[in-house]
Amino acid sequence: MSRSLRPLVATAVIFAIAYALAVMQFPSMFSTRVLGNFLTDNAFLGITAVGMTFVIISGGIDLSVGAVIGFTGVLVAVLIAWAGWHPLAAFALSLAVAASFGAGMGLAVHYLQVPAFIVTLAGMFLARGGASVITQDSVPVNHEFYDWISDLIIRLPGGGRLSFIGLLMVAVFIVGALVAHRTRFGSYVYALGGNPVSASLMGVPVARTTIGVYMVSSTLAALAGIVFSLYTSAGYPLAAVGVELDAISAVVIGGTLLTGGYGFVLGTFIGVMLLGLVQTYIIFDGSLSSWWTKIVIGALLFLFIVLQRLIFAASAQGEKAS
Amino acid sequence: MPDEQYALEARGIVKIFGNHVALDAVDFGLRAGEVHALLGENGAGKSTLIKILTGAYQPDGGQVLADGAPIHLDNPQQAQTHGIGTVYQEVNLLPNRSVAENLFLGHQPTRFGLVDRRKMERESRGILRRYGLEIDPSSELGAYSVAVQQIVAIARAVELSGKVLILDEPTASLDRNEVERLFEIIRDLKARGLAVVFITHFLDQVFAVADRVTILRNGKLIETRALDAMSRTDVVRLMLGKDVAFSGATGVEDARPMGDVLLDYSQYGRKRSVHPFNLTIHKGEVIGVAGLLGSGRTEMARIMFGADAADEGEVSIAGTRTTIARPTDAIRHGFGFCPEDRKAEGIFGDLSVRENIIIALQGKLGWFSALNRDEQMEIAGRFGESMDIRAASLDMPIKLLSGGNQQKVILSRWLATDPAFLILDEPTRGIDVGAHAEIVRTINRLRDEGLALVVISSELDEVVAYSTRIVVMRDREMVAELNGENINPGVIVQAIANHRDEELA
Ligand SMILES: Nc1ncnc2c1ncn2[C@@H]1O[C@H](COP(=O)(O)OP(=O)(O)OP(=O)(O)O)[C@@H](O)[C@H]1O
């Protein structure tokens, strides 16, 4: 098995075991209802994590996604509730704003050669600050379009419900996987993460790819913001604080190497599901403090980083000997 | 020649790095259907000229023309669209991607907008077969040896070159068969009307394939000439700008009295890497290691230095049994090791030349006796001079030095630690004739000073020149130990070839 596949398989196996254990304790966790809610509740995190996967594979990081979600939520709510826009128009504008925001960060990363960590940290403050300047309070959205969307559900046997936003996340994952693994743009992203100097000498359009990666990330974060707005029917400037860290965790747990060059979009999906599972388990248990979620995620992250180290160290040894 | 039409031409190219003039009004013209060798010492500006011709660097003066018309190349991608395929000296391709993707990156076959992997892999298999490589194109490139990666890089460049193929030291890590195969492909491309640029430090190879030669020295164009009117000495003289007694092969003086035993390996080995071997090394001795690529030469060096731990046998130093499981153990005993793959294992790219030189010495001194800047400068300056390291300043990052000069820095690093035992893996790879002679001289000097050395090299003439004894590796096993009379290329080739004569040229 190729070594880049191994972390993915490890994640899948751990997810299967964890889920089986959870079901043994709470048999009701194995139901279409829980599974359907899994998708719905994690939709915005999943969509964000797809963008984050691209960024991390390219060797970068995007700390601004949580703030972009918050900003988009506020922008959408204000446009609909105060300015009377149709939600679709508000969505389109906020996606465009986010895309140009991402392009700006990509430009800075590439042309100014500032580390992505710094650029996107600045982006995070900008977006969060921008949202708070628009409003300090939660802006509720009451629009028939929102009601219509939340009624769009597929009922599953056993009482489960597949919501529009859950399906949207699945669609984003599928498209994301196709782009990453089956397009030239995807191959450029991996090339950049592998070795930017070689990539540029091999003719990879480094500037375009870098800008593209941050555009994808910001745009998907805005899409996640829209989903979040549909999910909560409100916009709040301090929404989704820290989601960037959850997204990074999901990506890393999903087997993508934090240093870039290796990873799978599908792995990120499993990573998101694993995080969702931990949360659901803690809710089911009822007696555990929700802070246990963080502890478990921390432990998982640590486990996976150690695991990747071991896998990559072991195969590097094997190569030298061959 | 006034109205000569060149497929690709550089006119009056100037390139300045800081206050160092890397290229000074250089003209360079490539005719369709020729193999053009570009020669010069380390740091002469060869790679820089290539990077300008392919859009990786922008010139500070002069222009690039294709078929007589000026073109502007912003990046290597644009060069590709002009049919220029390039193997850069330092390019390692992408070890994290599959072989097929490395071959096709940027122009993968697509179907309905998606990359057609199957087609890509099928075509890759066909391409690789032409180079005698039967490897799985869907596997990760990084899993293969440097030589295979080099061939993949060449294959990629050939596929991209509709008009011009540029090869910057492509043969450094190839064995003879592979070089022969590359030459066949070059001749074939030439017959099809491509222009080929070939940079190397192996003069034999220049005379084997090239039609014309351009010589650079210190960033200046010295001469472009047809090769059939030139002798080897002419070429060397033009490169160096002076006559040098250029003969690596001085021959070893008669058997000298051996020094005391320094190292004694008995049944030393590592599973799946090197078969157990016995070897006694005396002070003041150079052990040459010969063998094909992949014969276990490098693996032997690595376990000697503790880079990989030996899992059987024992070693004693000056009669006392010890364990060398890690490089730090080795360094403590006064070992030094210059690895083969200097890009990956040898240099700290962002550190300065000075820091790269003193780092091993500092490691030996430990944390608490830091060398101050003056001491560092003194040491670095001394080696910079004695090894003739060409750098604008000792404070510039080593990654900006030319390939050959990086090699000299690594050698200096270990010499600075005043070692008792030095392992050199291909110390002259990518080094020009002047520096080559210098390194051979250094090896001889170190031997006379009582050091013990193990030197791995593919250059048989060279090993013969400085070795007091030669061990031959084949299939991860030490198969012969040659002394005195037997130290000559003929015997070595026989020892390497035994049982597999047909594989040797
Ligand atoms: N990016 C850079 N910044 C500063 N100096 C540079 C840079 N690239 C090259 N140089 C300098 O320009 C000179 C020419 O380097 P170049 O790599 O072209 O030499 P070369 O002829 O290819 O040598 P070699 O045979 O060792 O590969 C060297 O002195 C090198 O230090």
Ligand SMILES: [Mg+2]
């Ligand atoms: Mg060079």
